[in-house]
Amino acid sequence: MEQVLAYPAKWWGEAVTVWLVVAVVIYLVVAIPGLYFIMKYRFKPGEREIGDHEKHGHWGLEALWTIVPTIIVLVLATYSFAIFKKQRTAPPDAMTIKVTGFMWGWQVEYLDDKGNTIKTVVTSYNPTSYDVPEDQKIVVPAGKPVKALLTSLDVIHSFYVKPARITEDAVPGRITHLWFQINKPGEYWVFCREYCGTGHSHMFAKLKVVPPEQFALWLKGGSNLANKSSQIKGNL
């Protein structure tokens, strides 16, 4: 069986399939009889030209096409809400990081058990390149849920973890959150997904997913605060 790349991406994929199948089936159930009736009851000279006023509906049919769609809507709503709840609620064993957006980069803080910052990664703004220096990569462990607490220093940004297909606004003065889990080690894109000014298109980061042992080693290394973007000096 294929390995699940990431959560909540997996659930979105399943939800899209479920909604698509339901939508296509409903379309066919409506369109095929529709075409048939267009042919069957089309206007023919001399035939029922003034209409047929003797039939007054069918209670069984009325009940059927009221009850069946109601059930479909309730099932879809319950199923979708269950997924919504799962993607809003980080698993209890999730590792917490603090993510602060600024024009135009990200600061990521790693915490110890007591919630103190033990390591910080700051990305710098580079309008001419999409290359990311090694010490500016956001490193996270593979196969472990990561909860990000988000905020912003200036305007509204949005932290979009592309492989996990999840995004959440980073709002000044507020703390929002999302969580994700990426099972396959590798390097992935993080983008700002809320237009935030001239440098928005270069407000990205590289997520480096490594085996947990390698992550533990990396965490012991120093922060890269020396790279702090000139825009945020003094603010952090």
Ligand SMILES: [Cu+2]
């Ligand atoms: Cu932004």
